[in-house]
Amino acid sequence: MAQDDPRSLVSTDWLAAHMKDPDLRILDGSWHMPAENRDPKAEYDAAHIPGARFFDIDEIADLRSDLPHMVPPVEKFMSRMRAMGVGDGHQVVIYDTKGVQSAARVWWLFKLMGQNDVAVLDGGLPKWQAEGREIEDLPPMIRDRHMTVRRQNHLVKDVTQVSSASKLGDYEIIDARAAARFKGDVEEPRAGLRSGHIPNSKNVPFADLLNADGTMKAADACRAVFEAAGVDLSKPAITTCGSGVTACILALAMERFGKTDYAVYDGSWTEWGAFPTLPIATGEA
Incomplete structure (x- = not known):
């Protein structure tokens, strides 16, 4: 079992022991690929951890973008958190219905907004x-709570920054998608995207960081996965994936073993794979 750290990952035992803490806030951050035909809000309404609020990844986003669930404007994040009763002085714990998947995206988003x-x-x-x-299946009792947001811009990268990193090699670009998608051996699940990966990126499939029961491997074991993939951990890292969700699992794993100079490519392959002018690579890294 992973060591409890209220700033990265906590166990079910830890949460059970802190359920009655007045400043604990629990969020259901479940999200599913469209092809799964699952409704995370309906599942939350039917059954959730007591007191949990539902965090809608697709709605608490920048809806002006054509890309899915891009980082929301600071003002929107603050207003949504106020309405959910999540604010300054709260310890937030996020879960999802798969184990450690989309909850990591919500965790990273809070980090981006300066919440530790x-x-x-x-x-x-x-x-x-x-x-x-x-x-x-009861809705939680909610009281407004102000949240002070200080956006941490170093935790997110855009397509221009990632393109520069791909050319210069000053960052390790690490792709969380399955190996077949990274190598370009299969079609992308989203229509209209090319197959392959960002040139000069490495592949660390997010599933390699998880145990069979959906928990995250111990910190040292996670570090070993990155090293086995040829990642130079002395360089700052940019994580990427299909649409910016599982890239955050890589960020969480790095946080666990003490590597904090990471950023997430928010647009990820949904953006890169759609632009014919951006170069792609296929095969092994």
Whole structure:
């Protein structure tokens, strides 16, 4: 079991022990690919950890962009958190219905907004339920709470910055997609995207960082996965994936073993793969 750290990852035992803390806020950050035909809000309404609020990744986003769930404007994030009763002085714990997946995106988004007392629930709702812990279908009691936001711009990169990093090699670009997608051996799940990867990037499939039960591997084991993929951990890192969700699992894993000079490419392959003028590579890294 991973060591509890309220700024990155906590266990179900830790959450159970802190459930009655007055400044604890629990968020359901579940999200699914469109092809899965799952409605995370409906699933939340039917069953969630007591007191949890639902964090809608697709709505708490920059809806002016054609790309999915891009980082929202600061003002929108602040207003949504106020409405959810999440603010200054709160310890936030985020879970999802798969284990450690989209919750990592919400964790990173809070970090981007300058919030540090935020963690992902290791193993998520599946582990919580497998242990026979309480769930409910009641909406939480919410009181407005102000949140002070200080956006940490170094934690996110855009396509221009990633293109420069690909050419200069001053960052390690690390792709969280499965190996077949990285190598360009299969079609992308989103229509209209080319297959392959950003030139000079490395492949660390996010699944390699997880145990069979959906929990995250220990910090040293996560570090070993990056090293085995040929990642130079002395360089700052940019993580990428399909649409900026599982890239955050890589960021969370790096945070766990003490590497904090990382950023997430928000547009990820949904943006890069759609532009015919951007170069792509296929095959092994």
